[in-house]
Structure formats: C-alpha cells, structure tokens
Amino acid sequence: MHIMWFTERQYHYDPETEPDKSRQLESAILRNRSFFGLPNQNFDPVQGSMLLNQYLDEKIYSEELGFDGLMLNEHHGTPFCLGSVMDVEAAVLAKATKKARIVLLGNPVPTVANALRLAEELAMIDLISGGRLVPGWVRGAGSEQLANNANPAYNREYFEEGVDFIIKAWTTPGPFRYEGKHFHFRFVNPWVVPMQKPHPPIWIPGLVSPDTVVWCAKKRFPYVALATRLEPTVELWNLYTEAAAREGYQAGPENFGYLQPVFVSDNQARAEELGKRFLYGGAFAHFARPEWMFPPGYNSKEATRRMARLPAAANLPGKPIHEGGGNETEEELEEIRRGVYARYEESKRDLQMIAGTPDYVIPRLRKVLEVLRPGVFSFWLDGPVGYKDRLRCLEMLGKHVIPAVREIGKELGLVDPFQRKPGSVPLAAGRRPEPVAQPEGLASMPG
Amino acid sequence: MALKDAVREERFKVGTDELIVLSGGSGKPLLVLHEELGYPGWMKWNEALSESRRMVTPMYPGFGKTPRAEWIMNVRDLGCMIARFLREQHLAPIDVIGFSFGGWLAAEMAANDPAIFSRIVLVAPAGIRPPDGEIMDMFTLPALIYLRESVRDSSRVPEYSALYDGGLSPAQYEAFEDARAETARLAWQPYMFNPSLPHLLEGTVKAPTLIVWGKEDRIVPASAAGVYNRAIAGSKLVAFDGCGHRPEVEKSEQFIKEVGNFLA
Numbered sequence: 001m002h003i004m005w006f007t008e009r010q011y012h013y014d015p016e017t018e019p020d021k022s023r024q025l026e027s028a029i030l031r032n033r034s035f036f037g038l039p040n041q042n043f044d045p046v047q048g049s050m051l052l053n054q055y056l057d058e059k060i061y062s063e064e065l066g067f068d069g070l071m072l073n074e075h076h077g078t079p080f081c082l083g084s085v086m087d088v089e090a091a092v093l094a095k096a097t098k099k100a101r102i103v104l105l106g107n108p109v110p111t112v113a114n115a116l117r118l119a120e121e122l123a124m125i126d127l128i129s130g131g132r133l134v135p136g137w138v139r140g141a142g143s144e145q146l147a148n149n150a151n152p153a154y155n156r157e158y159f160e161e162g163v164d165f166i167i168k169a170w171t172t173p174g175p176f177r178y179e180g181k182h183f184h185f186r187f188v189n190p191w192v193v194p195m196q197k198p199h200p201p202i203w204i205p206g207l208v209s210p211d212t213v214v215w216c217a218k219k220r221f222p223y224v225a226l227a228t229r230l231e232p233t234v235e236l237w238n239l240y241t242e243a244a245a246r247e248g249y250q251a252g253p254e255n256f257g258y259l260q261p262v263f264v265s266d267n268q269a270r271a272e273e274l275g276k277r278f279l280y281g282g283a284f285a286h287f288a289r290p291e292w293m294f295p296p297g298y299n300s301k302e303a304t305r306r307m308a309r310l311p312a313a314a315n316l317p318g319k320p321i322h323e324g325g326g327n328e329t330e331e332e333l334e335e336i337r338r339g340v341y342a343r344y345e346e347s348k349r350d351l352q353m354i355a356g357t358p359d360y361v362i363p364r365l366r367k368v369l370e371v372l373r374p375g376v377f378s379f380w381l382d383g384p385v386g387y388k389d390r391l392r393c394l395e396m397l398g399k400h401v402i403p404a405v406r407e408i409g410k411e412l413g414l415v416d417p418f419q420r421k422p423g424s425v426p427l428a429a430g431r432r433p434e435p436v437a438q439p440e441g442l443a444s445m446p447g
Numbered sequence: 448m449a450l451k452d453a454v455r456e457e458r459f460k461v462g463t464d465e466l467i468v469l470s471g472g473s474g475k476p477l478l479v480l481h482e483e484l485g486y487p488g489w490m491k492w493n494e495a496l497s498e499s500r501r502m503v504t505p506m507y508p509g510f511g512k513t514p515r516a517e518w519i520m521n522v523r524d525l526g527c528m529i530a531r532f533l534r535e536q537h538l539a540p541i542d543v544i545g546f547s548f549g550g551w552l553a554a555e556m557a558a559n560d561p562a563i564f565s566r567i568v569l570v571a572p573a574g575i576r577p578p579d580g581e582i583m584d585m586f587t588l589p590a591l592i593y594l595r596e597s598v599r600d601s602s603r604v605p606e607y608s609a610l611y612d613g614g615l616s617p618a619q620y621e622a623f624e625d626a627r628a629e630t631a632r633l634a635w636q637p638y639m640f641n642p643s644l645p646h647l648l649e650g651t652v653k654a655p656t657l658i659v660w661g662k663e664d665r666i667v668p669a670s671a672a673g674v675y676n677r678a679i680a681g682s683k684l685v686a687f688d689g690c691g692h693r694p695e696v697e698k699s700e701q702f703i704k705e706v707g708n709f710l711a
Contacts, residue, residue: 146587153631291589297628304624308617 001409002416003402004069004103004378005062005394006259009055011048011079012280012384022384025079029281030336031326035080036143036288042079052082054387056092058394063100065398069134071103071259071378073205076111076147080287087121094129101132105205105224108140109166110158111148116185118162119169122200123192131195136203136224137163139212142295143288153297156211158182170199201417203257203376208236211300217243217251220423224257227380229350230371230442233258237372237437245433250425252436253414257376260368261347263355264396265389274393275355276344277383283340351445358400365401366408371441375416377405451489456512461532464516468532469504472497477710478533478541478564479504480549483573483634484590485511485626487610492695495703500710503538505529509629511622522574522633522641526556530563540654542710544568547666547692548630551575551639554675557654558647567656567679568706571667571692573639575675580668582639586631590614590623599663599691606696639667648678656682657709661690661697683709 013021025042032038059070072089075081083089090102102125112118126133139159145152161180168178174189194200205224206212216223217240225233237256244251263275287293299307328336347353354364369377379397381390408414427433454471471489477500481487486506493502507525509515519525529552533539543564545553550572557564573582585593591614601607611619641647656679660672669686676684685705687698694702 149636151631151635152586153628153635291587291592296586296624296631299624301621301625304621308620308624 001406001414002068002101002257002376002418003066003405004071004101004376005059005067005397006071006073006378006380007055007058008073008075008080008382009051009082010280010382010384011043011051011082013047014386015277015384016386026281026337027333029079029286030333030340031328034286034289034292035078035281036147036292037077038079040077048082052089055082056089056096058390059093060096061391062394062398063097065394066402067100067398069101069103069376069378070097071105073105074108075141076144078143078288079281087125090125090133091128094125094132097129097132099132101134102129103134103203104136105203106136106138108144108148109137109162110155111140111144111150112162113150115162115165115183116169116188116190119166120190120192122166123170123190123194126194126196126200127192131200133194133196133200134203135200136205138205141288141293142298143292145295145298146292151297152295154182155298156300160215167199170194203417205257205259208232209303210236210239213240214243216240217255218247220244220247220249220255222255222257222376222417222422224259224376224378225372226259227261227352229352230368231439233372234437234439234442238435241433241436244423245427245431247423248427248429249423250427250433252420252425253373253375254417254420254422256372256374256436257378258368258372258374259378259380260365261353261380261382262361262365262397262401263353263381263385264358264361264393264401265355266357266392266396268356268360271355271357271360272348274383274385274389275353276341277385278353279340279343279347280383281340283383285340285343349445358396358404361401362404365405367441367445369405369408369412369414371438373412373414373436373438375414375419377409451494454489459532459536461528461535464508464528465514466508466528466532467506467513469506470501472499472501474499474501476501476503476538476541478538478543480529480543480545480552481507482546483548483585483626483630484594484611485622488612490606490609490696491699492703492706496707496710500542503541505532507629509625509632511625515629520632522552522555523559525633526552526559530556530560533563539563540565542566542568544570544706545572546570546695548573548634548639551641551644554644554648555641557652558644561651561653564654566710567652567654568659568709569656569675570659570695571661571664572658572671572675573634573667574641574644575671575678576637576640576642577668577671578674579670582668583666584638585627586635590620590627593666596665597692598697599661599665599689604693604697606699610696645674645678648675650680652679655709657706658682658684659694659702659705660684660686661692661694662686662688663690664692666692
C-alpha cells in the first residue's frame with residue numbers, strides 16, 4: 001500500500017487563539033455562499049506566509065513519520081487552498097525530503113496556456129527529487145477556468161490534448177514541431193526531461209466523473225477518488241474495471257486510490273471537536289457557487305441533461321445581481337452556520353469523516369479499505385485547527401494508525417502501483433473481469 | 448390564425464454541415480440573427496413585421512437545434528457559413544436584423560462581404576468594445592439572471608415571461624447551456640468583441656443601416672452605439688429612453704414602427 005498525507009492548505013485563523021478573526025472569515029465565506037470569489041482584501045500576507053511555511057513543515061515532518069507520499073493539489077482565487085501554484089511547493093519538497101513520493105493531484109492542464117512549460121517544471125521537480133515525482137492531471141473545477149481565463153467549453157479538449165502533449169514532450173526525442181488543435185509549439189526540445197523512464201507514473205484524481213474514469217482505464221492511469229461517497233465510488237470502480245477489461249487487462253488495487261478525511265486525537269471528544277472543523281465555511285458544498293462550478297460547456301451534454309432534471313438545480317435560480325446576496329443578518333448567518341455543522345453527524349455515519357482516537361479510527365478505515373480495496377490511500381486533514389493539534393494528529397497517525405493500515409493492506413492484498421504496474425495483468429478477450437470493490441461490506445457499516 | 452403558428456422548421460445542407468432554419472411570414476425575406484442565449488421565440492415584433500416579410504432565422508450550429516460544426520471556432524467562421532447558406536439559397540442580397548451577439552454576427556458578415564446585405568438593422572449589437580463600461584459577462588452568471596439583466600425592469604415588460612417560454616423547463620435549461628457553451632467557443636476572448644471590427648466596417652459597409660439601442664442597456668453599454676454609428680457611414684442611430692438591452696420587447700411599439708419604416 002502507498003500511504004499519503006494531504007491537506008488543502010486552507011487559509012485560516014486558529015479558532016482557539018484568534019476566535020474573532022476565524023469567525024469573521026467564516027461569516028464572509030458564508031455570506032459569499034462560496035470560498036471562490038471571496039474578495040482578496042480578506043487575505044493577510046503575513047498570515048499566509050506563516051501558514052504556507054507550516055504546511056510545508058508538516059509535509060516534511062510527515063515523511064519522518066512514515067508516510068510514503070506527500071500529496072498536493074492546486075486551486076485558484078480561494079481561501080479553500082493556499083497552493084495556487086503547487087509546483088512551487090513541490091519544488092521545495094523535492095529538495096527538503098529524501099524518500100517520499102511527491103504526488104501532484106493534479107495539475108489543472110486546461111488552465112495552463114503553456115503546456116511545454118508545465119512539462120519542464122515537472123521534469124525539474126523529478127530531477128531535484130531524484131525521480132520521486134508522481135504527476136497527475138485534472139480538468140480543474142469550473143471556477144479554475146474563470147480564474148485562469150481558460151475557455152470552459154474546450155476544457156476536455158484542452159485536457160486530453162495537453163496531457164498527450166506533455167507525455168510526448170517528455171518521451172519524443174527533440175527538437176520537433178507540434179501542431180495540435182489547441183496547442184502549437186514551434187520548437188519542442190526540453191533540455192531537462194524527467195529521470196523516471198519512459199516518464200513518471202501518472203495518477204488521476206477525480207470526483208467520480210464517468211468520462212474521466214473510462215479515460216483513465218484506457219490510459220492505464222490509476223484513479224484516485226477524492227473523498228467521494230462509498231456507494232458511487234464502488235460503481236465507478238466497476239466502470240473502470242469493465243473499461244479495463246475492454247482494453248485487455250484485469251484492474252486491481254494498483255489501479256485505485258482513495259482520499260479519506262480523518263482526524264485523530266488523544267481523546268474521542270477532542271478528536272470529533274477538531275474533525276468537525278472540516279466543515280468550516282460549508283467546506284466543499286461552498287467551494288464555489290453553481291454558476292462558477294459549471295461555467296458554459298464545462299460539463300458534457302449528458303451531465304448537463306442529468307443536471308437539468310435535478311429538481312433544485314434547473315436554471316440555477318439565484319438573486320438578481322443588482323440586489324446582491326450577502327445581506328444576511330447575524331441570526332440568519334447563525335442559522336446557516338448551524339446547518340453547515342449539522343452535516344457532521346451524517347458524514348460521521350457515512351464514514352465521510354472519521355474522527356477519533358486510533359482505536360475508533362482503525363476499524364472504520366478497515367471497512368473503507370475492505371469495500372474499495374485501493375492500493376493508494378491518503379489521509380486528509382483540513383479545517384481551521386491549530387498547528388499543535390495538527391502535528392499531534394500527524395504523530396498519532398504515524399505512530400498508531402499507519403502501521404495498522406499497512407497490516408490491513410497486506411492482509412487484503414492491496415498492492416500499490418509501485419508493486420504492480422497498473423494494467424499489467426492481462427485478461428483474455430471475452431473473459432469477465434473480477435470486480436475490485438467489495439460492496440457487501442456496505443451493509444454492515446460501523447457508523 | 449397568428450403567423451406564429453405558421454412558422455416552420457427547414458433543414459439545409461451547407462457544405463458537409465446541417466443548418467436548421469425557422470421560416471415564418473410572407474413577403475420579401477428578412478434574415479434574423481438571434482442572440483447569445485439562443486432563439487427567444489416569436490414575439491409581437493415578429494408577428495407585426497411578418498405580415499409583409501418572410502423571416503428567415505438560422506439556428507446557429509451548436510446552439511441546440513443544429514448540430515455543432517467543429518470547424519466553426521469564431522464569429523467570422525459562423526458568418527461565413529451563414530453567408531454560404533444565403534448564396535446557395537439565392538437569398539443574397541438580403542435585409543438583416545441582428546440582436547446582441549447576432550448584431551455582431553451581422554456586422555462581421557457585412558465587413559466580410561458588403562454586398563451580402565441590402566439593409567441592416569443592428570439591435571444593441573455586441574462586437575465592439577464599449578469606450579465606456581464593459582459588456583456584461585454572461586459566462587459568470589446563470590442564464591436566467593443574465594436574461595433578467597437584459598431588460599431594464601422585467602416587471603414592466605409584458606412579453607418578458609414569453610421569452611424562451613418562461614425559461615424554466617429542463618429542456619430550456621439544456622438549450623441555454625448549449626447556447627452558452629457555443630457562445631463561449633465563439634466569443635470567450637476577447638469577450639464579445641473583435642478589436643478589428645470598427646476598422647473592418649469603416650468605409651466598407653454601404654447598405655443603409657439602422658442602429659437601435661436602449662439608453663439603459665446593462666448588457667452592452669450604449670457607449671458602443673457611437674462607435675458603430677461612426678464606423679458605418681450614414682447609419683442612423685435610434686436610442687430609446689428607459690430601455691435596456693431588448694428594445695424589441697421593452698419598447699415593442701416604437702421598435703416595430705422604427706424598424707418597420709426603415710425596412711419598408
């Protein structure tokens with residue numbers, strides 16, 4: 001098993017030492033109904049500097065604690081994530097760590113106008129790290145297209161062409177000329193190419209978009225589901241496995257990864273109190289307003305058709321912009337806040353957030369691993385939690401939880417993509433593939 | 448029977464692509480170029496003008512009805528496809544009326560081939576960067592909000608609820624999304640204008656031209672009207688008081704009178 005550690009690197013204030021600032025920032029996010037688009041007057045560079053350094057220190061420390069992979073991601077124009085150019089953080093980690101994989105899930109290819117430069121940046125990170133880079137690609141959320149002025153109607157075309165081009169730039173001897181539909185490069189001859197051959201292993205993160213899952217299966221790229229609910233994740237695993245069979249291979253744990261929100265502390269009540277902060281500001285439900293999540297053409301026609309028939313979503317009605325939102329009274333805001341945190345019980349029951357002592361957490365992680373059987377597993381810690389508590393969580397994960405998860409992984413045969421190459425187990429034409437996920441376990445959730 | 452009920456849908460081949468065209472009314476053909484949210488439906492102004500004109504309304508490829516033509520990647524490409532349709536159906540030279548994005552399309556077609564139009568009506572056309580203000584960004588707003596912003600006060604526009612059949616059905620949601628996606632392919636950047644257009648129009652367009660605008664247009668600021676007016680020598684500019692981006696429904700009677708007289 002490949003075990004990773006991830007955080008969005010949220011911009012926050014510690015609610016215990018700076019309660020007023022923490023609450024003010026959350027109120028601003030709730031009034032905005034969105035992390036994305038919060039005016040950047042709310043950003044204090046001194047606070048940002050402190051947080052970015054803490055997040056890097058945590059990542060470096062987590063290598064010492066036994067994590068195999070340091071996972072990063074990228075978002076733009078939002079306090080949801082300070083890593084707006086994660087390759088910068090990856091470069092720091094490449095130099096400051098020794099053995100952990102630097103796993104980038106992922107670079108939003110459609111938003112990068114110069115894919116050749118991205119190929120060069122990543123090649124440099126691979127070299128500085130001595131061949132420890134795992135690059136990944138994403139289409140980027142809808143709001144990322146707006147923040148980067150990337151035409152959302154060509155998002156999937158940019159994505160597929162960009163990924164193919166980067167791999168070509170890494171693997172085809174230069175110089176050569178590239179004339180694609182959206183990308184044009186007169187002279188492709190990157191001097192620095194990756195150390196890992198033929199190119200670094202590529203993993204793809206996602207929120208269970210069927211199109212992306214099938215594309216991954218065709219490309220033999222492992223698919224890492226980002227804290228998605230278990231039932232649809234099982235369905236998508238099955239979709240991948242069927243698509244893999246059509247490509248002539250049997251998918252296995254090496255083709256799958258899963259990201260799981262977890263918070264560990266010394267006692268159950270404190271762990272849950274801190275774990276609940278994962279929902280700060282509405283969490284992913286308030287990542288961006290619907291019109292920013294789904295800018296024109298970002299969704300496939302099938303996805304648009306499905307959305308059109310969701311009762312609450314038709315035409316995404318909203319307030320006229322000249323009346324504006326954000327005029328909620330303190331009482332109304334408090335009501336919204338209560339609604340946000342009330343979701344904790346549901347996320348606890350569905351194992352969407354597992355917060356507790358190691359004794360509480362480990363059996364629940366076992367359940368997730370039994371159902372999904374991923375070869376890659378990442379812990380996810382987020383929300384406004386003070387540095388001391390975050391470090392304590394990491395230490396307890398390293399000391400108590402990771403060893404147990406490794407044992408479970410061995411027992412369940414959860415091989416990772418470094419132990420068995422994804423797509424390397426042939427499947428004879430016409431033979432039914434073995435499912436990877438084991439949904440029977442869903443019937444007996446520990447809750 | 449209202450002429451609306453006689454509107455028929457026709458399919459044409461333009462090269463290897465398909466083009467669906469709505470045709471209604473009788474008399475000399477009038478090319479109608481619809482806006483960026485799609486074809487809003489048959490309104491009072493259509494009913495009035497179609498007594499003496501046959502309205503020819505192409506449903507642009509990718510806007511829902513006509514399949515997308517992948518080679519069409521900008522407004523000029525789309526204009527050239529529609530021009531080919533007009534030539535092959537022996538409709539050119541033809542009178543044209545274009546609304547918002549469709550006004551921009553008409554201007555690009557005229558700049559490209561000045562002989563293609565005999566008379567031109569541009570209704571709050573996009574296409575030129577307003578010297579004062581910005582064109583409202585439809586891509587950051589839900590379709591229904593953009594629609595509401597297009598009139599000065601929706602509660603005072605009797606025909607507002609008829610636009611896009613009310614706009615609330617799942618099928619209309621899909622149609623809006625198709626239109627928005629194709630508009631993004633054509634007009635994402637620079638947003639809704641072509642920096643060259645005033646230069647391309649200058650000294651080129653000789654056809655009599657009427658420019659109609661609402662003085663309180665929140666979609667395409669009325670400051671762009673002057674640029675159009677100067678770029679097309681001899682054009683007539685009519686600006687309505689107390690009117691937003693849709694004079695055809697906000698000032699329906701005056702609109703029908705002005706446009707009717709101009710096209711007579």
